[in-house]
Amino acid sequence: MVHDKTAYIVGAYEHPTRKAPDKSVVQLHAECAAGALADAGLTKDDVDGYFCAGEEPGLGPLTMIDCLNLRVRHCDFTDIGGSAPLQHISHAAQAIAAGKCTVALVSLAGRPRSGWVDRQPDVTQPDLMWEMPIRKKIMDIYAMCARRHMHEYGTTSEQLAWIKVAASHHAQHNPFAMLPKVVTVQDVLASPIVSEPLHRLDCCVTSDGGGAILVTRPEIAKSLKRPRVKVIGAGEGFQGQSAGEVDLTGSAARQSGMVAFAEAGVTASDISYASIYDSFTITVLIALEDLGFCQKGQGGRFVADGNLISGVGRLPFNTDGGGLCNNHPATRGGITKVIEAVRQLRGEANPAVQVRDCSLALAHGTGWLMGTRHSSATLIMERE
Known part of the structure; x- marks a missing residue:
């Protein structure tokens, strides 16, 4: 607190x-x-x-x-x-x-x-004893989350693609972005499948x-x-596999967001700009739902048609290009989410993506793997 x-x-x-x-x-x-x-x-x-x-x-x-x-x-x-x-x-x-x-x-x-630092895993670790034999990969876990969300709520690959499209529209204005080229929904869907239903362009960069x-x-x-820039709300959340009752479509953002918003005394509708951890497009969609920007299951509709593009949609997000297009340092992109939120609140973001009169911003991070054990941390900041 x-x-x-x-x-x-x-x-x-x-x-x-x-x-x-x-x-x-x-x-x-x-x-x-x-x-x-x-x-x-x-x-x-x-x-x-x-x-x-x-x-x-x-x-x-x-x-x-x-x-x-x-x-x-x-x-x-x-x-x-x-x-x-x-x-x-x-x-x-x-x-x-x-x-x-x-x-x-x-x-x-x-x-x-x-x-890459090759740290040999401890095979006696409780999770690894069961997961290493099936050769678990990060992208496979997130692909399961995406597929389950599609199954339960009718979310489509086209809707997920809009998250990448929004990030690319912002990255074009960032001279340091690894992927500055603007892409379309069709470009995302035409990129190779890496773990069905996720395409290559649904995945973040490594930097x-x-x-x-x-x-x-x-x-x-x-x-x-x-x-x-004042920190007015902060929350943490943690989610595991609940002894087998795995929640593939929800995240610890439900905990961290609830605490942060209550502490700040604001709601999701008050936020001018959001930095959302984007290891994969599905990471963003689930976090937006669990933070309260839309109802559960409505994330696909919420992100579609440019709703996350600055100057176009109602919730500008990751205006530096995020992990999907800009960078993902140390495979831990949380700090860059805060940095871009600070830029927005100061009025120092690139003029092409600067949110007008940005007074309240949210930064949200996800640690380790949604769909298994993971953490969430949410900050709400205001310009004073």
Whole structure:
């Protein structure tokens, strides 16, 4: 819970690289941190809290604190997958409200595109004992979610394709996007099937890079010469397989969204812009339903016909191109969702996709796999 709504995001930086064979993970973290500090007008000596989770070497935050030469009195390495950076912002806000730190740095970096870290799985892990023999793949799990949603609610591949189409319309204006070409519904459907019913263009990219966020107290935020973005709601959610009662069409966003909206005192209809984790098109559709932007089963109709395109639809989403077109650093795209939401609230998004009078934004992350065990984290931010 964010106590007394005292947390402000004052710095945000997205690393411009999408392939970094000449950089280490630590160097990417350092460059992201430097970028966020420069954006805020602060220095590393102002940082007294540090949060990270991902591909960090050694002992995670201990290694990073040392390598970044930080002097901190609070840190957190909670790892819940791709939603961890959003959870870290929430935890940083809690720590700031409790007086544990005053300026918190949240960073994420990785280089899976240049050199995947091959961590051998622990075959005694409860889930892996049963799932490894069937050679489970990430895309297969999400394909099952998509197929079940189609079966229960009549969702179509054409409707899912509109999510990719919207992302591509935004990515064309991002000079760093990996896939800047605008595509049509027909292009998505004509791309090869990777796991039925998902096509290649229903899947996110894989990139190197990262990003960083700075969170601080109101008096520090007000002393800086940057537009102020206040965190007014934060929620977390967790969903497993319920001893076999697997829910393929629902997600932990039902929990995280409910908490975040209640804390912020707003509803989904109040949101001007949404950053939604988009590992696959079906990830977006299910999250939008569970966050309350539309009724359960109506996600296909909600995303169709350009409804997610800035300047066209009623809910602009992922105006940087998202994971589907822009980047997916360290295979954990949560932090970039917050960065683009901050840009929108500051009025600093690309003019072609900037939402007019953007005052309330939502960022949502999904960690690990919908359809099995996964986490959700939701942030609601406002321009002050």
